[in-house]
Amino acid sequence: MARGIDFTDSAAAVARIAREFDDWAPELTALITDSDTAPVLRPLNTLPIGHQWDRVQGVTLLGDAAHLSAPNGEGANLAMCDGAELGKAIAAHPDDCEAALTEYEQALFPRSAAAATEGAHLHELLFGDNTPHSLVNMLTGHEQTQ
Template sequence: MTLLGDAAHLMPPNGEGANLAMQDGAELGQAIVAHPDDMEAALAAYEQNMFTRAAADADDDTYQVMFGDDAPHGMVAMLTGAERPS
């Protein structure tokens, strides 16, 4: 089993999940075309690209807001415009 889109990427509610779903679908299609007779190799190539991209995205400050030490307060503050607790 492999995942794509919002199922595969933990995303903040900023609309990026739909774009990732389209990008994931395109990359999965390219991997299948590159390995037409070996689905396992196609999935491994797709997943490696996705993991690399997701690791780079994990450095995003939004993840700290969502999962940092003051979560969920930071997320609520981001969505409501309230001050984050200190």
């Protein structure tokens, strides 16, 4: 949606964004058109689904550094899980840090890929080309499987 919008011209940006929602209720489009704040483009950055790295001695990643993905409400949960899993791996291998880090990463990669896949799916439902129909279809049980 942001392609082709000049965010340096606030009035034009507001008008262009509001046009995306022409068939929506005026009470909702007013959230765009009646704001005192200029629109700001805030890109979402993600790592590729299935992102992995080669083992680096004594170093690993957790949280968004390990699996930055589209927001799906699970970011803090994943970071907490990463910390707990890393702690368990270190406790299981108190004299072998490399074994602990390897064990942690082997479990991290599939968990991260699953969460990133869910995040990408949710992002498509909420912001994809078929929005809002894709979200309505999902909520009413009519979501098409791909």
